[in-house]
Amino acid sequence: MIVRQLCLRQARNASFLVQTPRRLARFSSTDTTTQTLDATLEALSQDERQLFKQAFEETTGSGVTPAPESAPATSGSAAPNAKSFFAEKAHNRASRNIGTKISQPHKVDSILRNPPKPSDITLELLLTAQSHLGHATSRWNPQNSRYIFGIRDGIHIISLDVTAAYLRRAAKVVEEVARCGGLILFVGTRPGQKRAIVRAAQLAKGYHIFERWIPGSLTNSQQILGGCAVKAVNALDKELPEYTKNIALETAVKPDLVICFNPVENEVLLHECGLNNIPTIGVIDTDADPTRVTYPIPANDDSLACLEVISGVLGRAGEEGQRRRLQEASRGALTYVPVPLNKFKRDEIAGSSKT
Structure with a gap:
């Protein structure tokens, strides 16, 4: 050779x-x-x-x-x-300036760099991201009939009007959860979803999982997540080191909202959320079961462009909720009930929390 x-x-x-x-x-x-x-x-x-x-x-x-x-x-x-x-x-050289010039050329990562806001949702944006393409008619779930617009070349076409309406509703849910100081978990375990998931979690100040979900992380959270580090913060999200070392939780902290971008591969996660009464948001394609999530978003879950648009909108909604929460906290008004320190203070003799 x-x-x-x-x-x-x-x-x-x-x-x-x-x-x-x-x-x-x-x-x-x-x-x-x-x-x-x-x-x-x-x-x-x-x-x-x-x-x-x-x-x-x-x-x-x-x-x-x-x-x-x-x-x-x-x-x-x-x-x-x-x-x-x-x-x-x-x-x-004389004819190089003849013709049309593109003032704003399209960039592949433009959606990741500048995600759209919920007010920027348009049918043209969803159509460009291929959000309307479903699966073959032989693989459909009959419970998705309310979201299907028609059939084209053997595949189901999702109604973009329904997608836009459900996406705005989900964005409002994310914004209110973030405004109340809740923990938001973004989950996307398919190849190529990592950048969009991390970007959305950064905007919403939440958490993300882009690898395999460990079964039992919610139903058996103390054994799996009990050793994870926790920290105490004030109303303005500033860490309080003198209080962090005295925290001893009896159970691991669980998310207040879970956003899953591929529910078909994460049925165990959605089942555990249901057992713990945790609301969920999921991207539902024509082959998925919409009853497994609390707030479905009918869209194409195989398109990375569609995922970037949806994650960007939800991330922007979480960012707006965090901004409103900090703005009210700066005026002395809390949007949640603070937890007293004596409830989680560590007992130096027994090594556990005392109430």
């Missing part, structure tokens, strides 16, 4: 050294050809220089006929070819 690659590389180098003199002779005058030849020879080795000189003499020599793909490179034909070459270059 190595010998073959070296042979191919040498063959390409030899072909380049043979074709370059022909191009010089075809498009350049005699003085320009000489200057270009000297500049080219400086960057070549001794063997390559010999091969280059031999190819140049065969191409420009008066008694030798060039290769069929190149025109005769005599002193009489070089000037007209050079003149037409530079005339074409001048024409290209």
